[in-house]
Amino acid sequence: MSVSLPTELLIDILTFALPLHPRPADILRTSSQIFTLAFHILYTHLRFTSTRQLALFLSTFEDHSFRCAPRSIDCDIDVVNNATRDVFQLMRSLFTRCSAVPTAEVDNQGRLVVDLLRLRMNSHAHDPNIYMVYEALSQINPRRFTWVGPAPPHHFSIAIVPQAIPHLFRALSGHTNLVELKLTHIGFPIPKSKPAPAPDSFQVPHIPSLKVFYLGQATFVSPYTIASFIRAVQSSPNNLQTVRLVDVYKESIWGFRLRLSDVEEAAIILALLSLRLEEPSEPLLRKEPVMAALEMIRQVVICEAQTERIIGGDRDEDKTLMATLLAKVESLEWYK
Numbered sequence: 001m002s003v004s005l006p007t008e009l010l011i012d013i014l015t016f017a018l019p020l021h022p023r024p025a026d027i028l029r030t031s032s033q034i035f036t037l038a039f040h041i042l043y044t045h046l047r048f049t050s051t052r053q054l055a056l057f058l059s060t061f062e063d064h065s066f067r068c069a070p071r072s073i074d075c076d077i078d079v080v081n082n083a084t085r086d087v088f089q090l091m092r093s094l095f096t097r098c099s100a101v102p103t104a105e106v107d108n109q110g111r112l113v114v115d116l117l118r119l120r121m122n123s124h125a126h127d128p129n130i131y132m133v134y135e136a137l138s139q140i141n142p143r144r145f146t147w148v149g150p151a152p153p154h155h156f157s158i159a160i161v162p163q164a165i166p167h168l169f170r171a172l173s174g175h176t177n178l179v180e181l182k183l184t185h186i187g188f189p190i191p192k193s194k195p196a197p198a199p200d201s202f203q204v205p206h207i208p209s210l211k212v213f214y215l216g217q218a219t220f221v222s223p224y225t226i227a228s229f230i231r232a233v234q235s236s237p238n239n240l241q242t243v244r245l246v247d248v249y250k251e252s253i254w255g256f257r258l259r260l261s262d263v264e265e266a267a268i269i270l271a272l273l274s275l276r277l278e279e280p281s282e283p284l285l286r287k288e289p290v291m292a293a294l295e296m297i298r299q300v301v302i303c304e305a306q307t308e309r310i311i312g313g314d315r316d317e318d319k320t321l322m323a324t325l326l327a328k329v330e331s332l333e334w335y336k
Helices: 007-017 024-028 032-044 051-060 084-099 132-137 162-172 223-234 260-278 283-300 320-331
Strands: 045-048 072-076 116-120 144-148 180-187 212-219 242-248 301-304
Touching: 007 032, 024 032, 032 045, 045 051, 051 084, 072 084, 084 132, 132 162, 162 180, 223 242, 223 260, 223 283, 260 283, 260 301, 283 301
Parallel strands: 045 072, 072 116, 116 144, 144 180, 180 212, 212 242, 242 301
Antiparallel strands: none
């Protein structure tokens, strides 16, 4: 049976329908024409909704290669019982198997290159195998990477626990093709003392190819973490265009959101600390790097409030502190 629709339109329809259908194989059996188109869509845009499904997919192709290489991989999986090892071990096997497909795009390290890797799953704080996050994600080199939580948009929950962050950031530092990065529902570690302008193991890695960084629904994010990231980007070749911070909190969700003025203040302090070490002889040389750091922050950083509480909450922007800081920078009397 032939379908009397333009191929381009049929591809759009199948691309929309296949992820929604409970049994995609039923669509493939409709006709030989649809089978050919749908088969290519299914295998170039892989989507998994359970650990069992991912395991069955790998076992099906245990003795022979995939027919075509994926361009995107979507893992929307409910990770239960601290089973991070299981799902990420399967993901690692998937990435390495896909990289062996003759038509696969690979980088100079032999890693699979895809247009999009999307994770929608939880990690667990007490998982002894949390290191598998790095073991899996180091075997792929996506152009766009997203890790979000499975909770509804209006629910604030932590999907990327602090214990997973070092392994995640270590893997991201090796993603040389990454252009867009989106991380949401992420909990940075609770600081033992007041945040200070010093690097730590939770520093966002500098990725030269990165253009857009989206950080959303995040807690305990120090303004120095963002300012240090921007400073590292500024001091080396980069393509960064936007750092978008949506519902990012300096502490818990009951505290204050991270504001642009917080990041600007941190950038000023980091710049002045660096200059103090260098001990320049001319006041003008002290002022220019500080203003350059401020300008970079204003060019790329966007702070947004997306979800408001019914009662209470952090809504008002206090610009008094920033006005004071700018006045001090103009005179630089506080640094002398």
